[in-house]
Amino acid sequence: MNGDTGRMPHLTKDAGATPGPDAASHLEASAHPQRASRLGAVTANESATVPVTRAGADPQPMRPTTTVVVPRIAQAQAHAQSATARRATSTVRATDAYAVVGAGVASLSTTALLFTQLTGFSGGLGFVVVGYVLFLAFYALLVSFDEDGPAVRDRIVSVGVHSMAALMLTALVFVVVYTLWEGRTALPHLNFFTQDMAKAGPLDPLTVGGIRHAVLGTLVQIGLALLITVPTGLVCAVFLNEVPGRYGRFVRTIVEAMTALPSIVAGLFVFATVILAIGVDKSGLAASLAISVMMLPIVIRAADVVIRLVPGTLREASYALGAPRWRAVWHVVLPTARSGLTTAVILGTARGVGETSPVLLTAGFTAVTNLDPGSGPMVSLPLATFEFVKSPEHTMIVRGFGTAATLMALVLLLFIVARVVGGRGPGHVTRRGRRRRALASAEDLRRIESRPRPAAAGRPTEESTRSTP
Amino acid sequence: MSSVRDRLRATLSRAPGGGTAVASGVGEVPRRLYADSGPADRLFRGGLRAGGAAVLAIMSLVGGFLLYRAWQALRSAGASFLTTAAWEPDTGNFGIAAVLTGTVLIASVAVCIAVPLAIGTALYIVEYAPPRIRRTLVSLVDLMAAVPSVVYGLWGLFFLQGKVIGLARWLSTYFGWLPPFKVDGADPRDPLATETVYTASTFIAGIVVAMMVAPIICSVVREVFSQTPVGEREGAYALGATRWGMVRSVVLPFGKGGMIGGTMLGLGRALGETIGVYLVISPVFVIQPHILQSGTSSVSSLIALRYGEASKFGMSALMAAGLALFLMTLVVNFVASSIVARSRSGATSDS
Numbered sequence: 001m002n003g004d005t006g007r008m009p010h011l012t013k014d015a016g017a018t019p020g021p022d023a024a025s026h027l028e029a030s031a032h033p034q035r036a037s038r039l040g041a042v043t044a045n046e047s048a049t050v051p052v053t054r055a056g057a058d059p060q061p062m063r064p065t066t067t068v069v070v071p072r073i074a075q076a077q078a079h080a081q082s083a084t085a086r087r088a089t090s091t092v093r094a095t096d097a098y099a100v101v102g103a104g105v106a107s108l109s110t111t112a113l114l115f116t117q118l119t120g121f122s123g124g125l126g127f128v129v130v131g132y133v134l135f136l137a138f139y140a141l142l143v144s145f146d147e148d149g150p151a152v153r154d155r156i157v158s159v160g161v162h163s164m165a166a167l168m169l170t171a172l173v174f175v176v177v178y179t180l181w182e183g184r185t186a187l188p189h190l191n192f193f194t195q196d197m198a199k200a201g202p203l204d205p206l207t208v209g210g211i212r213h214a215v216l217g218t219l220v221q222i223g224l225a226l227l228i229t230v231p232t233g234l235v236c237a238v239f240l241n242e243v244p245g246r247y248g249r250f251v252r253t254i255v256e257a258m259t260a261l262p263s264i265v266a267g268l269f270v271f272a273t274v275i276l277a278i279g280v281d282k283s284g285l286a287a288s289l290a291i292s293v294m295m296l297p298i299v300i301r302a303a304d305v306v307i308r309l310v311p312g313t314l315r316e317a318s319y320a321l322g323a324p325r326w327r328a329v330w331h332v333v334l335p336t337a338r339s340g341l342t343t344a345v346i347l348g349t350a351r352g353v354g355e356t357s358p359v360l361l362t363a364g365f366t367a368v369t370n371l372d373p374g375s376g377p378m379v380s381l382p383l384a385t386f387e388f389v390k391s392p393e394h395t396m397i398v399r400g401f402g403t404a405a406t407l408m409a410l411v412l413l414l415f416i417v418a419r420v421v422g423g424r425g426p427g428h429v430t431r432r433g434r435r436r437r438a439l440a441s442a443e444d445l446r447r448i449e450s451r452p453r454p455a456a457a458g459r460p461t462e463e464s465t466r467s468t469p
Numbered sequence: 470m471s472s473v474r475d476r477l478r479a480t481l482s483r484a485p486g487g488g489t490a491v492a493s494g495v496g497e498v499p500r501r502l503y504a505d506s507g508p509a510d511r512l513f514r515g516g517l518r519a520g521g522a523a524v525l526a527i528m529s530l531v532g533g534f535l536l537y538r539a540w541q542a543l544r545s546a547g548a549s550f551l552t553t554a555a556w557e558p559d560t561g562n563f564g565i566a567a568v569l570t571g572t573v574l575i576a577s578v579a580v581c582i583a584v585p586l587a588i589g590t591a592l593y594i595v596e597y598a599p600p601r602i603r604r605t606l607v608s609l610v611d612l613m614a615a616v617p618s619v620v621y622g623l624w625g626l627f628f629l630q631g632k633v634i635g636l637a638r639w640l641s642t643y644f645g646w647l648p649p650f651k652v653d654g655a656d657p658r659d660p661l662a663t664e665t666v667y668t669a670s671t672f673i674a675g676i677v678v679a680m681m682v683a684p685i686i687c688s689v690v691r692e693v694f695s696q697t698p699v700g701e702r703e704g705a706y707a708l709g710a711t712r713w714g715m716v717r718s719v720v721l722p723f724g725k726g727g728m729i730g731g732t733m734l735g736l737g738r739a740l741g742e743t744i745g746v747y748l749v750i751s752p753v754f755v756i757q758p759h760i761l762q763s764g765t766s767s768v769s770s771l772i773a774l775r776y777g778e779a780s781k782f783g784m785s786a787l788m789a790a791g792l793a794l795f796l797m798t799l800v801v802n803f804v805a806s807s808i809v810a811r812s813r814s815g816a817t818s819d820s
Contacts, residue, residue: 123635154711161597164589168683169606172613175624175680182627235520243517251521258528260802262741264769265791269531271776272538272784293531300524326513347615354617357743357769361776382619386744389623397627404620415612 095146099155103139107131110138132163179404186402193406197367206395211403213369214384217284218410220373221363221380222353224288229295229352230345237303238329252304258297266293267358275362282364284373287380290358299348306340307333339421346418350411356382381407532795539789542782550789556754556771558779558786565768565790567756571671572767572794574760575746576739578675579682583739584732586679587686594687595694596716607691614684622748625677630668630749633676637667637761652762669751671760674767677745682735689734689809693727694720726812733805737798743769768794 111131115122136156143155185206186192192210200209240252270290274280310333318328334341364377365387379387381403388400543550546563553564594606641652652666697720705715721728746767752774753764768790779787 125636126639150711150714154713157713157716158597161589161593164586165593165597168586168590168687169609171680172609172616172684175621176613176616178624178628179620182623232520232523235517236524239517239521243514243521247518248521251525254525254528256806257799257803258531260737260741260795260798261531262743262769262791262794262798264741264743264772265535265795266531268772268776268787268791269534272788273534276784293527296524296527324507324510324513326510329513350615354615354619356617356619357773360744360773382617382744385619385623386748389626389748401623404617404623407617408620411615411617412612415615419608 096155099139099142103135103142106138107135110134135159176408179401179408182398182401183403183405186398187405192399192402196369198369200367203393204395206398209399211381211384211399211406213366214379214381214403215406216369216371217363217378218353218380218407220371220378221284221288221291221359222349224285224373225291225295225352226345226349228288228292229299229348233296233299233345233348234303234341236300237307238333240300240304241307241333242325242329255297255300255304259301261294261297262357263294263355264357264361266290267361269293270358271361281375282362282377283375284363284370284378287359287363287378288373290362291352291355294355294358295348295352298351299344302344302348303341306337306344309340310336342421343418346414346421350414350418353380353414354382354407354411356386359383360386381410535788535792535795538785539792540785542785542789545782546786546789554754554756556775556786558783563786565793567754568766568768568771568790569793570756570758571750571765572740572769572797574671574758575674575678575742575765575767576736578672578760579678579739580732580736582676582679583683583686583735587683587731587735588690588728590683590687591691591694592716592720594691595697596712596720607688610684610687610691614688616681618681618742618745619748621677621681622745624680625673625745625749629676630673633673634664634667637670637672638664641667641761649758649760651759653759666763667761669749669763669765671750671757671762671765674746674749674765675760677749678739678742681742681745682739685738686731686735689731690724690727693724693731693809693812697723724812726808730805730809730812733801733808737801737805740798740801741769741794742767743773746770747773 108131111127111134114130115127136159139159140152140156143152147155189206189210191207193215194212195208195210196213197209197211198213236251236255240248240255267290270286270293274286274289275282280286314332314336315328318332323331359380360383363380363383365383366377366379370376370378385400385403385407388396388403391397391400542558542563545561546553550564551569552566553562554567556563556568590610594603594610598606637652640650644650645652701719701723702715705719710718747770750765750767750770751763752766752770754766757765772787772791775783776787
């Protein structure tokens with residue numbers, strides 16, 4: 001027994017220390033405290049004659065023989081570790097700010113001098129590049145007056161990292177803002193959202209015609225796709241986590257492979273099977289099938305990751321109360337992961353809404369509103385954008401930008417909803433939720449105590465599993 | 470692992486009874502640890518298995534059908550499928566040499582631009598940004614990964630195209646002696662020379678695709694960087710390292726697997742990108758190694774361009790091209806996820 005304790009430190013500690021980084025996993029330098037403690041939990045789980053959950057599926061199995069930790073040290077370290085949020089170690093001094101400002105002014109004036117007086121350089125981009133290089137040189141010079149070599153290098157890299165981040169974030173924000181800005185001429189017209197393009201030709205002004213057909217088409221298509229992907233995806237994710245074994249691993253590999261499927265190939269597949277071979281017209285149904293083929297692996301993988309994060313202790317607690325597996329999944333695992341699962345589905349939806357290429361092949365193009373996914377072509381927002389901007393007419397391009405802005409707004413909305421709903425860790429309960437649970441728990445207690453003594457034992461009730469966390 | 474498990478099992482079975490259950494005789498077979506809790510549970514398991522089987526069926530249908538339909542074209546074209554540049558399936562003269570070159574070049578340009586930006590941004594978010602805005606920045610990058618590709622395509626077509634010509638001309642003037650930057654038919658000394666030789670090029674498409682894949686790479690790399698052990702960080706500081714010294718000796722080695730894996734994930738996405746590329750490029754079916762020169766092509770834009778007018782055999786040829794693209798992204802993705810999973814951080818690559 002002693003030898004075993006030395007090799008398996010997780011068992012001597014409580015196997016259910018959920019979020020805090022525990023010492024053993026830290027010594028292992030495993031960076032997933034939750035996963036590490038879960039693995040410890042799973043090992044305990046196996047021997048407690050509960051079916052093995054997912055020992056084989058974890059990509060990074062523990063090597064129990066490498067850590068030899070005397071439990072007391074482990075506890076002490078766990079105590080020390082619990083205080084390690086990352087500390088802020090940076091200090092900014094006044095001279096640093098002076099150096100930045102001085103180098104900035106010097107480089108600006110030198111570049112201006114170079115461009116206007118001394119050389120024949122021209123062009124905005126060139127100005128920025130030359131100014132940036134000069135800034136780096138001046139800054140290094142200024143810092144080197146009162147720092148040594150490594151510190152100068154540190155400052156230079158710091159400037160480089162800051163400018164990389166600034167460049168990328170500005171560029172990304174600019175792409176979005178540019179679209180919204182270019183769409184500004186189309187968006188104020190109310191008819192842009194209430195009419196379709198049936199009566200509007202390419203030469204008509206913006207006061208005629210709109211994108212009602214595309215908005216409705218997008219909603220119908222993504223709704224159908226969600227009807228297909230959400231149940232299938234969730235069932236498959238639960239399957240991957242609850243039924244381990246070779247078959248499950250195989251399915252996981254295939255799903256991973258399918259995330260690599262280019263979306264145009266998904267569209268081509270549906271075009272070749274559903275439209276050419278079976279003979280369905282280009283329609284909303286075919287488009288939503290193509291979107292489903294593309295979205296399904298995304299939803300499965302995201303949901304799989306979220307379900308994997310559910311602490312093993314919760315599951316074990318429900319098994320220990322005698323819950324069968326389906327109750328454990330339905331009343332413990334899924335509610336715990338609900339926030340993350342919702343986020344997974346919403347982000348998958350955001351991806352599906354914006355995909356153009358599968359829709360391009362399968363939906364067909366029309367200018368009239370079509371709400372029947374079964375027959376006739378049906379346009380969605382990205383496809384409408386694509387078709388609008390291919391036209392040489394200026395108003396059509398403006399309409400394209402308006403459509404893209406609408407699409408962008410839809411994605412933004414989905415994303416914000418996902419952040420509001422999700423963003424909480426598994427098992428994290430809001431204050432309101434905690435109060436609700438406390439009330440429910442008190443209610444349970446009152447009910448149990450008011451019951452006559454010889455209650456039916458053995459069968460766990462729904463309430464007993466629900467109030468676990 | 471299994472021996473440990475056995476011993477553990479023996480220990481635990483001994484523990485509660487206080488040594489009564491030491492019945493581990495000589496010929497003991499390990500018992501099957503399985504709690505059967507009734508028909509409802511079996512039904513549940515069956516349902517889950519059926520769900521898994523359904524997904525498996527859909528996925529293998531896609532792969533199998535692609536292979537089946539592509540077979541016709543592949544058999545008739547043989548090895549010339551890989552070496553022919555033209556795409557005229559109905560005359561039997563078709564191959565993916567040109568489109569594959571274009572795809573790889575566009576993806577390489579994209580990765581070359583996106584990787585430094587993404588790693589710099591990830592470092593900034595993890596190491597340099599004030600903790601208050603860190604979450605906002607993470608959300609921003611994640612949002613950028615969800616921006617539809619058609620939006621990036623619009624930006625590339627209507628904004629970037631015009632702005633990048635000057636840079637392209639400068640590159641080709643001063644670095645034209647390098648084969649990739651050479652532009653045929655351009656004369657830098659002629660002030661009236663047309664600028665159209667620089668438009669719709671691999672370079673512009675690559676920048677557009679770089680904007681799409683940079684957030685994806687950034688979020689993978691940031692995830693890995695943020696898992697660097699605090700103890701090692703502070704150890705480096707305690708030894709007197711500057712921040713860059715700490716990053717170079719702790720964070721970057723720790724996140725190496727994540728950086729490689731994230732890059733390859735981005736590459737996989739870049740290879741399959743359709744609409745952003747399709748909007749920008751003007752398709753040609755010759756091998757075009759000059760990235761600044763107008764005209765290029767990619768497998769996905771080939772499919773988007775030719776699916777409508779394809780005959781039955783042409784469809785099969787497109788399927789073969791799609792299959793080649795899929796195989797390429799498949800290999801890249803698998804290598805990426807195995808690198809990420811094997812690295813010390815072991816981050817999952819969910820994007």
